[in-house]
Amino acid sequence: MATNDPPLIFWGRCRSGRRWFWTANEYDGEQIHGWADTPDEASRQANAATVQLAAGRYADVRVLHGVATEQLKKLNAAQRSAKAPKSARTGAVPPPDPTGYLYAVEPGRYDLDDVTWIPGKVVRFPITKTTARRIYYLRPRFLYMPGPDWEPGYVDRQELERHGSVHVPYWHLLFAEPPELPTAHTVRPRRHRPEPAPPPDLKQLKAAMAAAHPDRGGTSEAFIAARDRYVRARRRAA
Structure with missing residues (x-):
């Protein structure tokens, strides 16, 4: 974001047992969180934290309770990891001997310099468990950033076996077998100054x-x- 833009701050709340968890996050900046006994008190504390993060600046403030849910999950995961034995703290890493793999196509893209072309490739996600209705697997938490930050997911087994693929967020399609990459002639890397891109919709x-x-x-x-x-x-x- 440009330096002259107002800071973007999200705050939200969610239930945490018998209490309420709240958080206030500045985009690409500081994060403040805590717990309160009531939802109203959680909102008041989150608002106060938002004012603290703004630090006298005009800010773009958005209420997004999902940020509280995500932050609470991270805190709980870190707490469980800290309590677990050292040998058990590798749970986020794919198992060394999975039962199989699901596959996706990581599309080709230009690097941050908008000149260097990074070719697409087939990536695989380890299957951890298979039931009559679902196939459980591990996937990267963020696109283009495989492991060790993995999270569990599952797909409909009958749909996957019927069509050979199933739609999922971010990766669009997961395949039962390694898919074919687009042919080379469909990709035209820019070797010099990038050509003007069409205006986005x-x-x-x-x-x-x-x-x-x-x-x-x-x-x-x-x-x-x-x-x-x-x-x-x-x-x-x-």
């Missing part, structure tokens, strides 16, 4: 941002990234 970016909202099944990280893309595209269009 603001309606599609806005729809993608709404679909990534945690209240609609997305995650706070995906929503923040989608919002950032929409804001930058709208700024360029203006």
Whole structure:
């Protein structure tokens, strides 16, 4: 985000046992959290933390309770890891002897310099358990960042066996067998100055941002990234 933009701050709350957990996060910045006895008290404390993060600046403040849920999961996972024996703290790493793999295509993309082309590849996710209805597997928490930050997921076994693939967020499709990559002639890397890209479709970016909202099944990280893309595209269009 540009340095002259107002800071983007999210706050939210969620239930934590008999209490309420709250958090306030500045995008790419500091995070403050705590617990309260009532939802109203959690909201008041989160608002106070938001004012503290703004530090006298005009800020773009958004209420997103999904950020509290995500942060609480991370804190609980870190607490469990700290209590576990050292040999058991590798639970986030795929098992050394999985029962099988699911496959996805990591599409080719340009690097951050917008010049260097990174070819696509087939990636595999270890299967941890198979039942009559579901296939459980481990997947990277973030796209393009495989392990050791993995999280569990599952797919419908009957759909996968019927079609050979199944739709999932981020990766779009998971395959039962390694898929074929697009042929080389469909990729035209830019070797010198990048050619002007067509203007992004603001309606599609806005729809993608709404679909990534945690209240609609997305995650706070995906929503923040989608919002950032929409804001930058709208700024360029203006």
